Amino acid sequence: MASLTHSPPSLSHFSSPSLHRPRRNLHLLAPKPSQPRPSLVISSVGVADPSPSSFSYAGDTSDSISSFKLNLLSAVSGLNRGLAANEDDLRKADDAAKELEAAGGVVDLSVGLDRLQGRWKLIYSSAFSSRTLGGSRPGPPIGRLLPITLGQVFQRIDILSKDFDNIVELQLGAPWPLPPLEVTATLAHKFEIIGSSKIKIIFEKTTVKTAGNLSQLPPLEVPRIPDALRPPSNNTGSGEFEVTYLDADTRVTRGDRGELRVFVIS
Numbered sequence: 001m002a003s004l005t006h007s008p009p010s011l012s013h014f015s016s017p018s019l020h021r022p023r024r025n026l027h028l029l030a031p032k033p034s035q036p037r038p039s040l041v042i043s044s045v046g047v048a049d050p051s052p053s054s055f056s057y058a059g060d061t062s063d064s065i066s067s068f069k070l071n072l073l074s075a076v077s078g079l080n081r082g083l084a085a086n087e088d089d090l091r092k093a094d095d096a097a098k099e100l101e102a103a104g105g106v107v108d109l110s111v112g113l114d115r116l117q118g119r120w121k122l123i124y125s126s127a128f129s130s131r132t133l134g135g136s137r138p139g140p141p142i143g144r145l146l147p148i149t150l151g152q153v154f155q156r157i158d159i160l161s162k163d164f165d166n167i168v169e170l171q172l173g174a175p176w177p178l179p180p181l182e183v184t185a186t187l188a189h190k191f192e193i194i195g196s197s198k199i200k201i202i203f204e205k206t207t208v209k210t211a212g213n214l215s216q217l218p219p220l221e222v223p224r225i226p227d228a229l230r231p232p233s234n235n236t237g238s239g240e241f242e243v244t245y246l247d248a249d250t251r252v253t254r255g256d257r258g259e260l261r262v263f264v265i266s
Helices: 040-046 060-076 087-104 109-116 126-130
Strands: 118-125 148-158 163-172 181-194 198-210 220-222 239-246 250-255 260-265
Touching (some): 060 087, 087 250
Antiparallel strands (some): 118 260, 198 220, 198 239, 239 250, 250 260
């Protein structure tokens, strides 16, 4: 008599063709040794929004400097070189200058002295808000008390001869019916570099030259007051200032009395 007990049939006998799929050749799907398997972590970072500091572009610095320089030039425009500046104007100009100085970094004149060369036009001086031609230093007042109109102001720098000239155009009032007298005063200095970005100027002489209808007259050298007769508080025209920003067409300086000046090449 046959045994009633027997082993159950294999499940493979009941497997439907749809459930029994041929095994793929796995070595064809595996990454090649020269092509490492991509990381899921890296992929997830790639689709996320990068933070501003995630990438660095070569043009970022130059674009920022151009933007800050434009902000500074806009802040000082319309202020008549600082003569029309109020306290709010002074603050805005100083803030804009600090942004540009920070973006430009520390100035090193030992490797960039040639950028000082040329004739620079003053477009802003924070000291002119004091309404005197001397700025934060003693100087003749302008306005109604004296018929003096300030024209353009330049600095002429020669890095070979070490000449540093402050050139001031003035218009002096005259009794009617005489026309105003136009003169150009040149304050001649020599300069030397102190450290990496500080400049010391040493006064030499002042020359006055008439312009306009009297331009044919020879220049007049203004006699210098002897040191023995000069009051202790009198300014000799010498001083120090720091170049805080410098490129091919713009220069920013801060004087020994906190004066902010902005120049453009002319």
